[in-house]
Amino acid sequence: MGLISHQLEEVGIATVGISTAKDITEAVRMPRAAFLDFPQGFTTGKPKDTKLSKEILKSALKLVDTSVDEILMDLEFSWSKNDEWKDSVFRVTSDGQAADNRLTRSADPQYQNDQDSKEAQVSHKDGECLVCIGIDY
Numbered sequence: 001m002g003l004i005s006h007q008l009e010e011v012g013i014a015t016v017g018i019s020t021a022k023d024i025t026e027a028v029r030m031p032r033a034a035f036l037d038f039p040q041g042f043t044t045g046k047p048k049d050t051k052l053s054k055e056i057l058k059s060a061l062k063l064v065d066t067s068v069d070e071i072l073m074d075l076e077f078s079w080s081k082n083d084e085w086k087d088s089v090f091r092v093t094s095d096g097q098a099a100d101n102r103l104t105r106s107a108d109p110q111y112q113n114d115q116d117s118k119e120a121q122v123s124h125k126d127g128e129c130l131v132c133i134g135i136d137y
Contacts, residue, residue, distance in 0.1 A: 016061055033073070034075050035075060059077075
């Protein structure tokens with residue numbers, strides 16, 4: 001989403017992202033983003049909690065009116081009364097710290113297999129994907 005947001009911003013369309021992966025959002029440097037310390041996949045809150053979802057969206061959208069510079073704002077919503085939910089999401093080390101065992105990040109495009117890589121390069125060689133113009137494959 002960060003790459004798309006940069007392209008949209010260049011043509012004058014303001015964007016706001018909501019992320020549950022702070023390190024990825026920081027690396028992409030989205031123009032305006034809000035971080036939510038929730039499990040992956042629950043970017044706008046718990047299922048069927050429309051009140052929470054609306055509050056999250058309203059908080060994030062305030063960035064459009066208040067920020068012209070790059071910003072990553074922490075949203076102050078809580079998934080639960082404590083952080084025990086993280087124990088089922090992150091591996092916990094012997095000293096009680098959460099360990100991030102995801103793959104290291106890379107600035108290079110990554111594909112699921114060689115065929116995906118070949119198809120992406122062919123489809124973008126002449127810049128026919130307007131969103132991706134300027135991305136160096």
